[in-house]
Amino acid sequence: xxxxxxxxxxxxxxxxxxxxxxxxxxxxxxxxxxxxxxxxxxxxxxxxxxxxxxxxxxxxxxxxxxxxxxxxxxxxxxxxxxxxxxxxxxxxxxxxxxxxxxxxxxxxxxxxxxxxxxxxxxxxxxxxxxxxxxxxxxxxxxxxxxxxxxxxxxxxxxxxxxxxxxxxxxxxxxxxxxxxxxxxxxxxxxxxxxxxxxxxxxxxxxxxxxxxxxxxxxxxxxxxxxxxxxxxxxxxxxxxxxxxxxxxxxxxxxxxxxxxxxxxxxxxxxxxxxxxxxxxxxxxxxxxxxxxxxxxxxxxxxxxxxxxxxxxxxxxxxxxxxxx
Amino acid sequence: xxxxxxxxxxxxxxxxxxxxxxxxxxxxxxxxxxxxxxxxxxxxxxxxxxxxxxxxxxxxxxxxxxxxxxxxxxxxxxxxxxxxxxxxxxxxxxxxxxxxxxxxxxxxxxxxxxxxxxxxxxxxxxxxxxxxxxxxxxxxxxxxxxxxxxxxxxxxxxxxxxxxxxxxxxxxxxxxxxxxxxxxxxxxxxxxxxxxxxxxxxxxxxxxxxxxxxxxxxxxxxxxxxxxxxxxxxxxxxxxxxxxxxxxxxxxxxxxxxxxxxxxxxxxxxxxxxxxxxxxxxxxxxxxxxxxxxxxxxxxxxxxxxxxxxxxxxxxxxxxxxxxxxxxx
Amino acid sequence: xxxxxxxxxxxxxxxxxxxxxxxxxxxxxxxxxxxxxxxxxxxxxxxxxxxxxxxxxxxxxxxxxxxxxxxxxxxxxxxxxxxxxxxxxxxxxxxxxxxxxxxxxxxxxxxxxxxxxxxxxxxxxxxxxxxxxxxxxxxxxxxxxxxxxxxxxxxxxxxxxxxxxxxxxxxxxxxxxxxxxxxxxxxxxxxxxxxxxxxxxxxxxxxxxxxxxxxxxxxxxxxxxxxxxxxxxxxxxxxxxxxxxxxxxxxxxxxxxxxxxxxxxxxxxxxxxxxxxxxxxxxxxxxxxxxxxxxxxxxxx
Numbered sequence: 001x002x003x004x005x006x007x008x009x010x011x012x013x014x015x016x017x018x019x020x021x022x023x024x025x026x027x028x029x030x031x032x033x034x035x036x037x038x039x040x041x042x043x044x045x046x047x048x049x050x051x052x053x054x055x056x057x058x059x060x061x062x063x064x065x066x067x068x069x070x071x072x073x074x075x076x077x078x079x080x081x082x083x084x085x086x087x088x089x090x091x092x093x094x095x096x097x098x099x100x101x102x103x104x105x106x107x108x109x110x111x112x113x114x115x116x117x118x119x120x121x122x123x124x125x126x127x128x129x130x131x132x133x134x135x136x137x138x139x140x141x142x143x144x145x146x147x148x149x150x151x152x153x154x155x156x157x158x159x160x161x162x163x164x165x166x167x168x169x170x171x172x173x174x175x176x177x178x179x180x181x182x183x184x185x186x187x188x189x190x191x192x193x194x195x196x197x198x199x200x201x202x203x204x205x206x207x208x209x210x211x212x213x214x215x216x217x218x219x220x221x222x223x224x225x226x227x228x229x230x231x232x233x234x235x236x237x238x239x240x241x242x243x244x245x246x247x248x249x250x251x252x253x254x255x256x257x258x259x260x261x262x263x264x265x266x267x268x269x270x271x272x273x274x275x276x277x278x279x280x281x282x283x284x285x286x287x288x289x290x291x292x293x294x295x296x297x298x299x300x301x302x303x304x305x306x307x308x309x310x311x312x313x314x315x316x317x318x319x320x321x322x323x324x
Numbered sequence: 325x326x327x328x329x330x331x332x333x334x335x336x337x338x339x340x341x342x343x344x345x346x347x348x349x350x351x352x353x354x355x356x357x358x359x360x361x362x363x364x365x366x367x368x369x370x371x372x373x374x375x376x377x378x379x380x381x382x383x384x385x386x387x388x389x390x391x392x393x394x395x396x397x398x399x400x401x402x403x404x405x406x407x408x409x410x411x412x413x414x415x416x417x418x419x420x421x422x423x424x425x426x427x428x429x430x431x432x433x434x435x436x437x438x439x440x441x442x443x444x445x446x447x448x449x450x451x452x453x454x455x456x457x458x459x460x461x462x463x464x465x466x467x468x469x470x471x472x473x474x475x476x477x478x479x480x481x482x483x484x485x486x487x488x489x490x491x492x493x494x495x496x497x498x499x500x501x502x503x504x505x506x507x508x509x510x511x512x513x514x515x516x517x518x519x520x521x522x523x524x525x526x527x528x529x530x531x532x533x534x535x536x537x538x539x540x541x542x543x544x545x546x547x548x549x550x551x552x553x554x555x556x557x558x559x560x561x562x563x564x565x566x567x568x569x570x571x572x573x574x575x576x577x578x579x580x581x582x583x584x585x586x587x588x589x590x591x592x593x594x595x596x597x598x599x600x601x602x603x604x605x606x607x608x609x610x611x612x613x614x615x616x617x618x619x620x621x622x623x624x625x626x627x628x629x630x631x632x633x634x635x636x637x638x639x640x641x642x643x644x645x646x647x648x649x650x651x652x653x
Numbered sequence: 654x655x656x657x658x659x660x661x662x663x664x665x666x667x668x669x670x671x672x673x674x675x676x677x678x679x680x681x682x683x684x685x686x687x688x689x690x691x692x693x694x695x696x697x698x699x700x701x702x703x704x705x706x707x708x709x710x711x712x713x714x715x716x717x718x719x720x721x722x723x724x725x726x727x728x729x730x731x732x733x734x735x736x737x738x739x740x741x742x743x744x745x746x747x748x749x750x751x752x753x754x755x756x757x758x759x760x761x762x763x764x765x766x767x768x769x770x771x772x773x774x775x776x777x778x779x780x781x782x783x784x785x786x787x788x789x790x791x792x793x794x795x796x797x798x799x800x801x802x803x804x805x806x807x808x809x810x811x812x813x814x815x816x817x818x819x820x821x822x823x824x825x826x827x828x829x830x831x832x833x834x835x836x837x838x839x840x841x842x843x844x845x846x847x848x849x850x851x852x853x854x855x856x857x858x859x860x861x862x863x864x865x866x867x868x869x870x871x872x873x874x875x876x877x878x879x880x881x882x883x884x885x886x887x888x889x890x891x892x893x894x895x896x897x898x899x900x901x902x903x904x905x906x907x908x909x910x911x912x913x914x915x916x917x918x919x920x921x922x923x924x925x926x927x928x929x930x931x932x933x934x935x936x937x938x939x940x941x942x943x944x945x946x947x948x949x950x951x952x953x954x
Binding site for chain 2: 217218219221222223224225226227228229232236237240241244314315316317
């Protein structure tokens with residue numbers, strides 16, 4: 001296990017390094033990096049000073065190492081718009097996005113797994129067919145359109161839930177979280193639901209496929225032959241087997257959920273990292289864009305690594321083989 | 325039989341619905357009787373319906389299969405009429421089953437102790453600790469070394485033979501009245517097979533458990549069973565005390581089976597094989613199902629023979645049973 | 654299925670069999686018909702719409718934000734689905750928007766298909782380093798969420814229809830490459846390839862005429878689903894303001910334009926383009942789903 005872990009970690013490191021290289025090259029290949037990192041309305045003297053400070057007159061490879069060095073220390077320049085370090089800005093906004101993404105995943109599991117189980121256990125029932133058709137819709141409907149519909153229905157039409165913004169927050173570890181307040185949930189509900197629709201469909205289909213694969217196996221029959229209650233057979237024997245591929249897929253999807261939150265954040269004016277990057281692209285706040293890329297790439301690679309580890313822990317066959 | 329009857333199956337018919345919507349019987353007019361502490365060997369090739377018979381008794385037939393008719397009297401009660409809840413009270417408790425492939429019998433992602441403790445607690449109100457103790461004891465009884473460590477392992481960490489012992493241990497947890505073993509040693513090495521056979525025989529004799537041993541291997545049955553029933557194309561074609569039937573088979577099929585045993589063939593000579601193939605479920609011939617492969621078939625065999633007594637204790641389904649002249653010694 | 658075996662054994666091409674099976678599904682046929690209608694509508698938009706919403710001469714600002722069914726100021730004409738903030742007829746706008754959406758979706762899918770398939774076949778046939786390099790790039794592209802990659806590329810390139818198509822192609826070719834390579838790998842092991850080799854056929858000919866046709870079925874499935882995906886992605890990007898410019902609005906941009914009016918209850922500006930988008934995507938997905946069922950289980954990957 002340890003050897004595998006070391007190997008895996010070094011793999012992850014290589015990917016991160018490669019990505020920083022790509023970002024760095026992108027910085028220099030597309031347009032003048034000086035313009036990229038320094039604001040357009042800085043006078044000549046300031047420019048010269050900052051150029052020296054940031055080492056932009058150094059040879060390329062030196063710059064790359066400076067860039068890496070800066071990244072390691074969390075220094076990737078200041079935002080043009082907010083005039084605070086870009087990395088700080090992103091870290092401030094990250095909790096909102098994480099709340100949204102994790103809430104969406106929770107919805108996906110809480111709603112998707114039971115529905116998928118039902119569709120798998122009673123495939124020919126009309127309710128199951130409805131569920132499966134619904135899942136195709138969930139796949140096909142563009143997220144932003146669903147968001148619009150949700151707002152139309154629940155905010156404009158019924159007036160139950162707010163259409164924008166984040167609710168009250170509580171500060172934990174110096175960061176602001178809104179899931180700890182009731183008002184926070186009122187604001188979180190629609191956007192999380194919106195973001196989760198695609199995932200719910202995915203979970204339903206995966207769960208159903210898993211059930212159909214596991215149910216006819218001998219060990220399920222044997223479990224029934226032992227006189228176990230149907231609840232236990234499904235809840236423990238079937239579910240445990242389905243959980244492994246499900247967790248793997250969901251774990252990998254968490255990354256893309258965080259990225260895709262951009263759309264939801266845009267519609268619901270949710271102050272997360274996604275909205276930040278969108279605004280930054282529109283205002284050409286390049287340092288933030290660069291910092292966002294680096295942060296997201298690191299997050300991604302970390303997530304993939306965690307999923308890999310989780311998979312090994314969950315599936316005893318894989319875990320114990322490595323030891324033998 | 326002076327022993328109290330544990331299981332009596334009367335005219336069981338279990339069928340499967342084909343793609344065309346018609347019902348095809350896998351088990352047709354099967355009747356069995358087992359007394360307390362008796363071992364019945366249910367013999368037949370694959371496709372003969374022997375496994376389906378076992379599942380029917382256990383109540384594990386799912387659609388597209390269904391039990392069309394017959395009675396299954398377990399200790400006097402017709403369990404065919406039981407609700408699923410009532411059946412669950414019997415399953416794993418008074419009535420247990422062992423499957424063929426031990427790797428697929430045990431859930432690969434759950435530990436052994438979980439799978440054993442849940443069986444105990446499904447039928448008795450005991451604490452987890454007590455259940456665990458019982459489970460460890462039963463494992464020791466089945467000859468598994470260092471059971472307290474083994475029980476915390478996963479199925480794939482054990483050999484095939486050991487897994488099967490665990491399965492048998494699970495079956496015996498509640499000292500059932502009847503165990504149905506569906507080809508439990510087929511997937512194992514010959515040496516392990518012999519070990520397990522003798523273990524099972526010992527336990528069963530000790531506890532007075534009745535046993536139905538389903539197999540295609542006559543040699544296994546010879547050393548183990550008291551009674552034997554031979555199945556072909558869903559029907560019982562011969563049944564009786566094991567020694568009588570094996571020494572003086574009445575049905576040509578039984579004769580053919582015995583003849584094709586390697587032990588009964590001359591070294592260097594071509595193995596005897598019954599000509600032809602077992603009919604598939606949809607293509608069972610009318611009349612005597614064996615007639616196409618029988619060396620003694622006559623025009624009368626176009627009508628289906630009934631199961632009739634032949635000699636003492638032996639029933640046979642044939643118009644022209646063999647070895648009838650042999651006196652009962 | 655035994656009953657049909659006789660019928661199939663008599664020389665029917667596998668394409669005909671697949672087509673027949675495809676046609677058995679009502680939802681798939683519905684999807685196909687709908688898709689074809691939409692394509693025709695998009696092609697003939699300038700001739701069938703009552704108004705060209707992008708010809709400023711035809712617009713009347715006084716007619717802006719009228720609900721569906723209203724008349725225009727001169728009483729000559731009914732706005733079937735209402736008007737938007739500039740007085741543009743939503744009904745006509747949808748047709749023009751459909752044009753852009755379909756053009757981007759189909760165009761990018763086509764280019765990506767050609768590019769991706771070629772690279773995939775190359776990777777499979779050449780093997781070794783070429784294969785490793787190409788597949789590494791494919792893995793890299795596929796492991797990052799498309800929205801992120803698209804946003805980044807468009808952030809650098811800026812808006813524009815051709816930029817959007819380029820971005821989509823960069824994202825999509827990887828799917829085709831991976832599938833084509835997988836299929837081709839299976840095919841290259843087969844005997845007829847060896848036979849062609851022995852006959853002295855040049856490599857590219859073998860790839861084109863022997864291997865490619867056998868890789869088609871899963872590629873067709875992917876292509877159909879990718880068009881739907883491309884249209885969705887373009888709509889999302891345009892909605893976010895990163896995609897097509899305001900002068901050539903796709904359905905996504907139309908929806909985006911109408912968003913600000915939603916909260917005041919003027920829902921029609923976003924709703925109807927949204928429904929049109931929906932119909933397009935659902936139609937394509939129905940077709941693609943059915944194609945997948947029909948073409949895949951026939952022993953292909």
